[in-house]
Amino acid sequence: MLISIVIPAFNEEGNIGRLIEETYAEVPPDLLGEVLAVDDASGDGTAAEIKALLPKYPSLRYLRHGHRAGQSAALRTAVLAARFPVIATMDGDGQNDPRDIAKLMRKLGPEGHEPAMVAGIRTGRKGPGSRKLASRFANWIRDKVLADGCPDTGCGIKVYRRDAYLALPYFTSMHRYLPAFFLTYGHEIAYEAVNDRPRLRGASKYTNLGRALIGLYDLVGVSWLRKRTLVPPVSESAAGASLREAGSGEVRTKARVASQGG
Template sequence: MNYDFTIVVPVYNEEDNLLRVETELLAYTKKALKKTKILFVNDGSKDKSQELIELIAHRNPEFSFISFEENRGLSAAIKAGFDYTETPLVGYIDSDLQTAPEDFNLLLQHIGNHELVTGVRANRKDSFVKNMSSTIANGIRRSFTHDGMDDTGCPLKVIKTDYAKRIPMFKGLHRFLPAMILLQNGKIKQIPVQHFPRVAGEAKFGVWNRLLGPLMDCFAYLWMKKKYISYTVAKQG
């Protein structure tokens, strides 16, 4: 089948959420603005996630998967998803489904004139500590990148695949995707999306890696920005 849009779903020990992911993403494919497929990236899960992923992919042609030999982190899972995407558009959503697949349609409405469209979580349903640490981290990151984005940690994004594949990923760079599109002279936009509390499984990030991690990554981003190679071909013969 000719698909236009691939949704990457990073997975790490999410066995309690995967059947709900199957139900909600399958329902989304029936009303998606683009012909949509789903790619699970199993980041070395130690529970029954891989077993469930294979079951879901076996009974639904819209689903496929890749599985890491060992846990490599969220940025690696997202990069692998980009690497294995063959459609013109790629997006991703967390397997905890704290954002709604249906909101991809809000982002897809704007992707024609932009290279990346990201959600910004309205009325976040997280704890006070989690919300505050994310707000501080976003402020720190914004002061380094000047990308104008309020919520780069929002796990709901759509990107033109050729731009996504050119991002030189490193650990933590999933927080800098809009900034990396700007380095390619692409256009970015943020759209308010729904947010829900986690109903199953455990959060993989705490206060420590929401604050210290992003601060350290900001310096890595500045180094990359200084060394980043970007060019435009004016004529070819």
């Protein structure tokens, strides 16, 4: 199965080109259908780095926002443009390891089956201690409110079905709540341990305080939206065909957790 690999980037000069090269070197050819690099209106050399690689990799696509819109918007831009039914995402800073994509894909259900998403859980995180503590606290608060069972909402590497993603409501910062919404819309999720690497160039675009303030604001809205979302089971019958289920309206509160070893 061929997949679309999505890499959002904002001011990732020195990281994005290296990550794209590594992606083509490490992801098996029978998986890698295309790479979509989305430049969220960077003001550095991000665009030049990506464009320099276009002649080398015919399946590499460069998309650029006319103004900065955020990571969730960049992901949606790429998913809408993607040509393949499965999406794999990585952050543009190079901290996600492209070799983990194949491992996550092995946990994804076959077409029409669950789980519809496999999310990474970072092991041996390389970020500052204050950031790791803030992340643990944020994950704890979020799980208390949403009960989505996601142990690492900030991990950027995930694989999921394109059609399932496009059925979700879109809003700024939604990328941090994808597990909760996949569950709300009747899907199962698996988790898998993935590698975490240090950022080689530049600095994170998020601060602990900034993420906390936005996170609390979003959490209220996400909680309300989940409670107001009803996805009923749908069945269909037609002449010459047996009754078949077209979906599940059950909101699952327990994600199917894959092995987190190795």
